[in-house]
Amino acid sequence: MEEVKTQLEHLQVGKVALNEPLQKHTTIKIGGPADLFIEPSSVEGLQKTLEIIKEQNHSFRVIGRGSNLLIPDEGMRGVVIKLGSNFDDLTEDGNTIRVAAGYPMIKLATVMSRKGMAGLAFAGGIPGSVGGAVYMNAGAHGSDISKVLTRARILFEDGSLEWLTTEEMKFSYRTSILQQERPGICIEAEFELVSGAKEDIVNEMQGYKDYRRETQPWTYPCAGSIFRNPLPNHAGHLIEQSNLKGYQIGGAQVSELHGNFIVNAGDATYEDVMSLIRYIQNTIKQKYDIDMETEVEIVTN
Structure with a gap:
């Protein structure tokens, strides 16, 4: 990755770093280092980045604010590209x-x-x-x-x-x-x-924001909704009806406010969250014979 880093720095594509801790770039505050982390400064910089990555045959993943993302504690192999404040026109x-x-x-x-x-x-x-x-x-x-x-x-x-x-x-x-x-x-x-x-319009939006603030745990690090709604059912309702609110494995906890949120209640690891996801899936399957599909993007190396 040193060679790729040198090439991209020479091309001035934007920020380029080795072993960037990804917990700084996810809302659940979990994630180890990226082999190579790039924050392009422009579309042209992004295009150059993809060109070099393809030439070197490296895998890559694009992230934004990291709000729907679960990354292993050992990090992500390959290249992570973040579209951040340089893409805010x-x-x-x-x-x-x-x-x-x-x-x-x-x-x-x-x-x-x-x-x-x-x-x-x-x-x-x-x-x-x-x-x-x-x-x-x-x-x-x-x-x-x-x-x-x-x-x-x-x-x-x-x-x-x-x-x-x-x-x-x-x-x-x-x-x-x-x-x-x-x-x-x-x-x-x-x-x-x-x-x-x-x-x-302002009142409508404020009403939605107030509702979220009252019913969703945004004061804790979390990754948003964990499961897709198995329509016509709702994931949060199924989890709450199964008495799983507050259930905790390690530092990962089913939110006390909303069943479809898993919060980082303190030093949660990737495996804590994955174990809790599997526990929820097994519980709902046994109780309702419903397969719970994750909405959060789960990275596997």
Whole structure:
């Protein structure tokens, strides 16, 4: 990795570091070092980075704010690319907004609501970035990204850039085309919002934020919802009905506030969380004969 690091530093792609601790880059505060960590300063820097990585035949993973991610304590092999504060441009053209992948969703929802723009209030409590939200079609309160996105600019592994429409993104529940069918990196998104009464929009978003604050454990390090809802059931309800609130393995605990959250209650390890996930899955399977599928992205080396 030293050679790759030297090449990328010479090309001035952005921040490049060996053995960067990833617990600093996840909201659950778990994760060992990345072999090579890169925070590109531009789209061009990202393209150069992918080119070098491909030439050297290294694996890579792109992260944003790390809010939906569980990384092993031994870290991640290969290259970790973070789209952070260098990807936070926001431009407006009437009701159409274009925003870069590193822009925080909570900030975006807040800014737009204060401008009297409706459509993103549901995202006022989503802790991830725009790129991650598009990648997984993040949603809450009966809405999701697919309802407001018009198109997304994707960087594919061959270095090509392409705008994909909402239809081409093939969104479904917490899923997009980028996850399997056409792996790529969302670097920019375009949303179509609706002008409305500023006070009403702000109040709607604040209501959602207050609800999340009261019912979800964001005062603890956590990774957001752990399981996908096995519709028509809801993961949190099944877990709570199984009396698993507060159940703890090591430093990992099922939240006392919401059954579908696992919190880092103190020095939790990756294996603590994985053991708790498996325990929950086994319990729900035995009690309800329902298979619980994880929503959080779990890294395995």
